[in-house]
Amino acid sequence: MNTSELVELAQQLRVDSVRASAAAGSGHPTSSMSAADLTAVLLANHLRYDFDRPAHPGNDRFVLSKGHASPLLYAAYKAAGAIEDGELLTFRKLGSRLEGHPTPRQVPWVETATGSLGQGLPIGVGIALAGKRLDRVGYRVWVLCGDSELAEGSVWEAAEHAAYEHLDNLTAIVDVNRLGQRGPTRHGHDLDAYARRFQAFGWHTVEVDGHDVDAVDRAYAEARSTAGQPTVILARTLKGKGVEAVQDREGLHGKPLPEPDEAVAELGGERDIRIHVHEPPAARVLHAVRAGHLDLPRWEKGEEVATRNAYGEALAALGTGRGDIVALDGEVGDSTRAEFFAKEHPERYFECYIAEQQMVAAAVGLAARGWVPYAATFAAFLTRAHDFVRMAAVSGAGINLVGSHAGVAIGQDGPSQMGLEDLAMMRAVHGSTVLYPCDANQTAQLVAAMAGLEGVRYLRTSRGDSPVIYGPDEEFPVGGSKVLRASDRDRLTVVAAGVTVHEALAAADALDRDGIQVRVVDLYSVKPVDRSTLRRAAEDTGCLLTVEDHREEGGIGDAVLDAFLDGRPVPRLVRLAVRRMPGSASPDQQLHTAGIDAASIAAAGKLLVEEAVVR
Amino acid sequence: MNTSELVELAQQLRVDSVRASAAAGSGHPTSSMSAADLTAVLLANHLRYDFDRPAHPGNDRFVLSKGHASPLLYAAYKAAGAIEDGELLTFRKLGSRLEGHPTPRQVPWVETATGSLGQGLPIGVGIALAGKRLDRVGYRVWVLCGDSELAEGSVWEAAEHAAYEHLDNLTAIVDVNRLGQRGPTRHGHDLDAYARRFQAFGWHTVEVDGHDVDAVDRAYAEARSTAGQPTVILARTLKGKGVEAVQDREGLHGKPLPEPDEAVAELGGERDIRIHVHEPPAARVLHAVRAGHLDLPRWEKGEEVATRNAYGEALAALGTGRGDIVALDGEVGDSTRAEFFAKEHPERYFECYIAEQQMVAAAVGLAARGWVPYAATFAAFLTRAHDFVRMAAVSGAGINLVGSHAGVAIGQDGPSQMGLEDLAMMRAVHGSTVLYPCDANQTAQLVAAMAGLEGVRYLRTSRGDSPVIYGPDEEFPVGGSKVLRASDRDRLTVVAAGVTVHEALAAADALDRDGIQVRVVDLYSVKPVDRSTLRRAAEDTGCLLTVEDHREEGGIGDAVLDAFLDGRPVPRLVRLAVRRMPGSASPDQQLHTAGIDAASIAAAGKLLVEEAVVR
DSSP states (O other): OOHHHHHHHHHHHHHHHHHHHHHHTOSOHHHHHTTHHHHHHIIIIIOBOOTTOTTOTTOOEEEESSGGGHHHHHHHHHHTTSSOHHHHTTTTSTTOSSOSSOOTTTOTTOOSOOOSTTOHHHHHHHHHHIIIIIIOSOOOEEEEEESGGGGSHHHHHHHHHHHHTTOTTEEEEEEEOSBOSSSBOSSTTOHHHHHHHHHHTTOEEEEEETTOHHHHHHHHHHHHHOOSSOEEEEEEOOTTTTOTTTTTOTTOTTOOOSSHHHHHHHTTOOOOOOOOOBOOOOOOOOOSOOOOOOOOOOOOTTOEEEHHHHHHHHHHHHHHHOTTEEEEESSOHHHHSTHHHHHHOGGGEEEOOSOHHHHHHHHHHHHHTTOEEEEEEEHHHHGGGHHHHHHHHHHTOOEEEEEESBSGGGOTTOGGGOBSSHHHHHHTSTTOEEEOOSSHHHHHHHHHHHTTOOSEEEEEOOSSEEEOOSOTTOOOOTTOOEEEEOOTTOOEEEEEOTHHHHHHHHHHHHHHHTTOOEEEEEOOEEESOOHHHHHHHHHHHSEEEEEEEEESSSSHHHHHHGGGOBSSOBOEEEEEEEOSOOOSOOHHHHHHHHTOSHHHHHHHHHHHHHHHHHO | OOHHHHHHHHHHHHHHHHHHHHHHTOSOHHHHHTTHHHHHHIIIIIOBOOTTOTTOTTOOEEEESSGGGHHHHHHHHHHTTSSOHHHHTTTTSTTOSSOSSOOTTTOTTOOSOOOSTTOHHHHHHHHHHIIIIIIOSOOOEEEEEESGGGGSHHHHHHHHHHHHTTOTTEEEEEEEOSBOSSSBOSSTTOHHHHHHHHHHTTOEEEEEETTOHHHHHHHHHHHHHOOSSOEEEEEEOOTTTTOTTTTTOTTOTTOOOSSHHHHHHHTTOOOOOOOOOBOOOOOOOOOOOOOOOOOOOOOOTTOEEEHHHHHHHHHHHHHHHOTTEEEEESSOHHHHSTHHHHHHOGGGEEEOOSOHHHHHHHHHHHHHTTOEEEEEEEHHHHGGGHHHHHHHHHHTOOEEEEEESBSGGGOTTOGGGOBOSHHHHHHTSTTOEEEOOSSHHHHHHHHHHHTTOOSEEEEEOOSSEEEOOSOTTOOOOTTOOEEEEOOTTOOEEEEEOTHHHHHHHHHHHHHHHTTOOEEEEEOOEEESOOHHHHHHHHHHHSEEEEEEEEESSSSHHHHHHGGGOBSSOBOEEEEEEEOSOOOSOOHHHHHHHHTOSHHHHHHHHHHHHHHHHHO
């Protein structure tokens, strides 16, 4: 498109942003208007995208990191012929797929959900990584950012990652409209301030007037021709550009225009320009599952193996069997044992250094391109990426997260390194699966099973060795559990997972010597939980005791209660969990001090049974 | 100290780091040895600190951001005469206050818990902010960082914040030993790479040989004399410096030295140098509570007010009454209503822009200096700072966090903006308090009450208006609840909080018309929870129905169950919560679609009561 055509297209995007927001009675027209020229030039002259085939492997990928500018995105879809004007006007209404912030759950052209600022670029880096290192079909990734969101540290994790990996297929476009939500940004229109930062991180930078379509056109061309490093286009723009009443004014963030009809008139009225976006070149899907024979590692009963080791070995084997498996780690691969995968499959391993947000974001980006990522760090440090995990669920992204060094059982390192809140965090994620194995064979089976699930999958592993209690051919369906001890005289059920399974078994032995028969349930699937087994145990034994190496809130104790929330009477219940702030101590001392070791279970179990008799 | 004395002191710190780790059988001697010279020079020649009076308001503040180098810190305490050699050798043992990673819970010279990398500098910025803008007694803040942790985005949020606030009382010292946990860092010994980044963010930088004590001495002097901007000292060091067997070698992170006695000999043997650290100048505490009359805002019953508005007004009033209250916000003060405080008390308001990790870190730093911070953003975006909240609990920091825009009730903006996992996150934080008011007067009372609590306090506020149902003089003790409807014929108890209180009251009216009397409990204190009221309700009515604008995991439903976990039989229970992924819709449509509006409560309540009869 030539200059005048681009200007017209940009005005149409503004008009449609104003109209959509006016119809909704909410939304962010002013944040859309600042970026209209940037978007028009990209759409008309640079993006290669087949809207009829969003899964085309050669398609460029566009991420609207400033997700609140969704009216602009939807206006662009209309201009590209992907949606009609009638649908545009359903914006933000019940049942419309055109949500307030874009999500890919219903809109096939959206790569990832945005709306939590500072996430689009990190995830875009993940997509660009897939393009550069795995898919290799030449697509480019374009990420439109706001200036306000550059205050998020995650953006600089992404900047570091992208430059380090020489992602010249990635272009960040920053709509520097100088106004955040409640007022001016730190740097206003000082494009140099941003340029210095990106240059320091290894990016090529281009500063441009974001309302000069020819300059923007040249900037995109420069980005496309820059080799060896990612490019950021820093565009000076005005919020609300084109409508005098709102242009460059404070206090108008996130509000429909006061006089939309006048605004549309001032913008030159409605247009119905439809453009044909450049199609991508033919491309072959390279990342199809190259399913080979799955030869999982096997351990003999009685061996002493840490579940984190089993994770590493199983993942390496899974990677051998399936060509679509990729692994990421946050510079602790020697601890999580992700290094086992790295050694076997270096081409599919992504070292993310100590940047957990970026690690999870990269996983989301890789998953968006069809890869099956496993991202690992200490369970404690996955809390760093909580918002990215939350947004992954909004996207419906299929990612596997692995948190090692669960609980007080890690020992001397103390509470900063202990995953004690991770089960609560992961259970509350919409549609998540939460798995917590207690032995090596179980871990291996679950690692393999995770690959086939939907949504966010979480595996919790332990630092220390534990005995192998299951044979290598035992099966562990997700949503199931294992009854490890049972008799028809059981008076108590102990529900445990991970390290406490072994403590529970020892406690059951001790109680048995006191004449109290105990059922022991290994609740390796914390979510979904095995309701029928738990209900039967409650009916048979009357009392439940849960024991977990986790805070008392949100973990296994709460998961067990899910089995009794259909209005039925809930059994007598006691939970043992980590109630104090631990210090440093040996693993055994930690379990004892926290009151979750065999002796504590036995004492609490005995009390519960005796109280039941009294009543 | 002169050169040779500094060299000797540094060697002692190395020797003691080796000895402490050897005695513990774990720990990080090599990461301590790289920073020994940096620490010796600081301790002997630049730090102003009275170890006998850690609360001295004029004391400099030292933060060990690379918390795993705790042996070095404790060795420094010994050199300063604060601890004896015998205690040094209790490192990492059960009951010792010298934990694997330092925490201030028992050690008075530790400013903040570290061990989750990338947190020391952000919190140091908070302390420096207190020094620069509030305390104004001239203390300096020194933060010793590792090079690996510079990959964390939180470090760059801190860098941005510190430079923007011209914190020339802050010095970051980066121990660039080029080796992370599992191998080399991204930039190795390229000090320029780090210098470029810090310079771009507005810092003064000094590059130095970290083992040249004179050069280090000059660098600290330069930092102290630099005005108008923070300084970072980038020090080239060798991990394991001084012991040939481990020096600059991979694979030795976090491991005691293989031959500690030989290492000590190679380092010149044990020494017992005790130094007198420079004392701070006399300083007056300026941040004492200037308690004035507390004149909280008042609303009449029936007024329509959003609880977020009540938060803003109450906080402004609290700030007028108490001089130690400070407020922070993540560039959404017009939404959280923190702007009300900003207008009244601009000198105690800290705009953190869109950097939630830095906002919480700054709050932790301000709290460490005795201020009472309230930090607010959307509840959804507090997930961004989860790891900082977790570590605040390890520190025992007293901070108030406020999450606005709770739940699906926000309406059109969709799931990215909805706080739906925040209660689960905050309940699982050790020692936390979780409050969720439903009306303006209740909000105001709770905002004031929070200031006097220990640990992490969380308040959840709502976007939309809701009717005032309590009088302005009603009291709301933390740990309590309010029974809003009760009779001796109640057959069901509905437990609600926040927006669902109003839905529950409407549902109770509807059920009353059907001849079903319902008790309604307003559970404004989600943690601690009012066990006695819930137990009485269960005994009186037999059935409990919880309803919450939050995911079903970890929220109000789970909190209610805490009342029944002492082994007693649990009542019949049904919970209503947000089980689907919402899209865009009006607030009322959202509540209905999620199944947590009055109609849904009435339908579920009726079913529960009827089933109870059948059984």
